[in-house]
Amino acid sequence: MVSPAPHTDSVLGNGVTARRWAALLGSLGHRVRIARQYEPGDHTALVALHAGKSAGAVRAFASAHPAAPIVLALTGTDLYPDLAATGVDPAVLRLATRLVVLQRHGTRQVAAVDGELASRVRVIVQSVEPPAPAPRRQDVFEVVVLAHLRPVKDPLLAAAAAGLLPESSRLVVSHAGAGLDPALAARAQRESAVSPRYDWLGELARPDALALLARSRALVLTSRHEGGANVVSEALATGVPVLATAIPGSTGLLGDGYPGCFPVGDPAALAKLLLAFERDENGLRTRLGEWCAALRPMVDPQAERRAWAALLAELGLSQPGR
Structure with a gap:
């Protein structure tokens, strides 16, 4: 998993998402290593966050593992105001086997670049374990x-x-x-x-x-x-x-x-x-x-887990090691 977060315990959005997804994929039986850039190895698949900042990793992985699937997650700074304005290379999108967006309107942005790519888009809403209730302030x-x-x-x-x-x-x-x-x-x-x-x-x-x-x-x-x-x-x-x-x-x-x-x-x-x-x-x-x-x-975390399980099944990765 490639994430542009500056370090593995980053509080920035990409870092939080990468850690949650790595844990989720681990719960589905996969071994996940988070890195800032492509690291050579015997990898089964790539999950990359941020089409712009992870473009180099996507290209390197595709070259080294031409038959392995690539899942590319598009962030807000990829999608808006549009992919052309944010500098996303359409060729990088086309290297991805699946494109993940975090809400349903993201599909429109991809379709505006290439209508055929819209069929590769999957919406996976981010989940959260609810925290304990806390009493509200009464003074304000x-x-x-x-x-x-x-x-x-x-x-x-x-x-x-x-x-x-x-x-x-x-x-x-x-x-x-x-x-x-x-x-x-x-x-x-x-x-x-x-x-x-x-x-x-x-x-x-x-x-x-x-x-x-x-x-x-x-x-x-x-x-x-x-x-x-x-x-x-x-x-x-x-x-x-x-x-x-x-x-x-x-x-x-x-x-x-x-x-x-x-x-x-x-x-x-x-x-x-x-x-x-x-x-x-x-x-x-x-x-x-x-x-x-x-x-x-x-x-609900189980909804996000089911979405990832379905995506991996599409890619033939429902059984780890395949």
């Missing part, structure tokens, strides 16, 4: 942002929206995420120091981040692009409603008619949605809770 109405500070995440949009809320609102934003972009980290630090409605907690260990999510009233996802955010799966598994930008990577998971979406980069629209959610206007909080609860089976 807490929502959370779980996003590293990178421009594509638009990580300070929730802080800007919270600043537009009326004094009567009790809403606060707790934000956990590593300061990967120094300029954004400096801004988050300043905003956290002066705003009573925004608290940047920095990077948290995964169990602590999930505990923060479990105690919150809602997850706020402000990304400009996502391939199918694992944090949405985490919220659904935890029973926490989602307020998300209206991007294909999120509506592909939540549904095209999901009533908890707002336009990309629009703090006023997000502030309006946050206030409506806090006040439960027209039963919004109840509606979002019921909608997300209905999606919970989609992120």
Whole structure:
């Protein structure tokens, strides 16, 4: 398994996904080695994350093992705004036996490049073991942002929206995420120091981040692009409603008619949605809770395990060693 994550215990999305998939494939009887690039050996198959960053590994593996299957997982920075704009080489896609996307709208992006490749696409939604319930804060109405500070995440949009809320609102934003972009980290630090409605907690260990999510009233996802955010799966598994930008990577998971979406980069629209959610206007909080609860089976770990088992069976890999 090739992943562009900087190290095997990386908290970045690719690293988290690679470790979960390696464990899952291991539970299906396969031996998996995670690496950043192709490593020669007697391999049965390749699973590669990120078509752009793992292109060299895909080419090398295809050359060394021309009869072995390649599964290429397309990330958000591969798919959006489109594969041509992100620099994905169509020839690399054609080397893949199967293409994995994390939500159903990803298939459209592949089809736009090559309609024949769409038949190779399989949707595998990321799963999560639900964390233990946690008591909600009673002193405030807490929502959370779980996003590293990178421009594509638009990580300070929730802080800007919270600043537009009326004094009567009790809403606060707790934000956990590593300061990967120094300029954004400096801004988050300043905003956290002066705003009573925004608290940047920095990077948290995964169990602590999930505990923060479990105690919150809602997850706020402000990304400009996502391939199918694992944090949405985490919220659904935890029973926490989602307020998300209206991007294909999120509506592909939540549904095209999901009533908890707002336009990309629009703090006023997000502030309006946050206030409506806090006040439960027209039963919004109840509606979002019921909608997300209905999606919970989609992120069950057994569903993801079955999807991978079916994919491996298609490739003749259902029995390890074959």
